[in-house]
Amino acid sequence: MVAGSLVLTGCNDSKKSSGEKTNPDSGPPSGVSTAAASNTPSAGSSADATAPTSAANGGGSGSGGSAAKPGTTLKIGEAATIDFQSGSTKGTVTMTVTSIDAGSPADLSSLKMTGSGSISGLTPYYIKYTITNAGTTDLSYTSATNMHGLMPDGGMAQPLILFGADFPKCTDKTAPTAFTKGKSFDTCVIALAPSSSKVAGAEWTEEPYDQPGKSVSWGVAPR
Structure with a gap:
């Protein structure tokens, strides 16, 4: 099933700091949301986000091993070494999901819905990850x-x-x-889960990891 991403704005919009510039080739203009694939979770499912899973590296990555x-x-x-692409810029990075922290529905109370859907009854989870440049390409201002x-x-x-x-x-x-x-540098994205379940893992889906079953994941293997 395909569902649109929820897009929220702050009641008092603020511009990002000068250290958070947008790569002009990294995607659609600011404020434009793109569709995201979403599978309906099984209610009441449970899993340990830090449970042992398989890790394997191999294959070519260009400049970074x-x-x-x-x-x-x-x-x-x-950490995983990733063939990285942001717009027309390509390079090699190491990427580590450092934590997945459960928030509270109250965390979203200051935000105003501008997209389709509802956040009622959903809990935000904060996926925090670290990216290190492992190649020879300057990846200034790229988006991950x-x-x-x-x-x-x-x-x-x-x-x-979140926009603005x-x-x-x-x-x-x-x-x-x-x-x-x-x-x-460290960055973070938000995922939502109903109270009957939780966000237990994360996956990186940029090319060449953008096909079903081909992402690089942490904590849970994608189905």
């Missing part, structure tokens, strides 16, 4: 937002896109200037 094979699943806290939450059964959690909102609990950042080999 061996990249994770499509379909690799790792533990939360483990193709991280999505996974439900315990491996279905994709409902994503939440100051939301300190989960700040979606772009790469800083002079983002060269060895430099790192």
